Amino acid sequence: QVQLVESGGGLVQAGGSLRLSCLTSGRTFDRRPMGWFRQSPGKGREFVAGITWGDTYYTTSVKGRFTISRDNAKNTVYLQMKSLKPEDTAVYYCAAKSAGLIVTTTRSSYDYWGQGTQVTVSS
Secondary structure (H helix, E strand, O other): OOEEEEEOOEEEEOOOOEEEEEEEEOOOOOOOOEEEEEEOOOOOOEEEEEEOOOOEEEOHHHOOOEEEEEEHHHOEEEEEEOOOOHHHOEEEEEEEOOOOOOOOOOHHHOOEEOOOEEEEEEO
16 A cells, blocks of 8 residues: 655744655655645645656745755655745645656646645744
8 A cells, every 4th residue: 555644744933944754655656756735725736846866846936945855765755945934834745656757747647645744834
């Protein structure tokens, strides 16, 4: 059974930092694209960052503030978030593809999802 489990969310003041983790189990995603999405109340789930074997991708609003990385030995993908803003408040989801090598930004192109972790940034 494939599982993606996020952790690391919480409440932080604007300007602060958090690091999210996504631990995978049940299969190997070493060479598969993985991504982080987020969803705030009343909005759709949006792409935040993605990572392939050697490349990273970010949505414009988080470039320079967020960093996605992966440790294949630990079956874990991370999202380091710095200079957090109130508009970053959302539930953050980890996602993985079962095939392919390219990061995409559409929710439907990912096959596995975690349960989400809440990030709240106070002003």
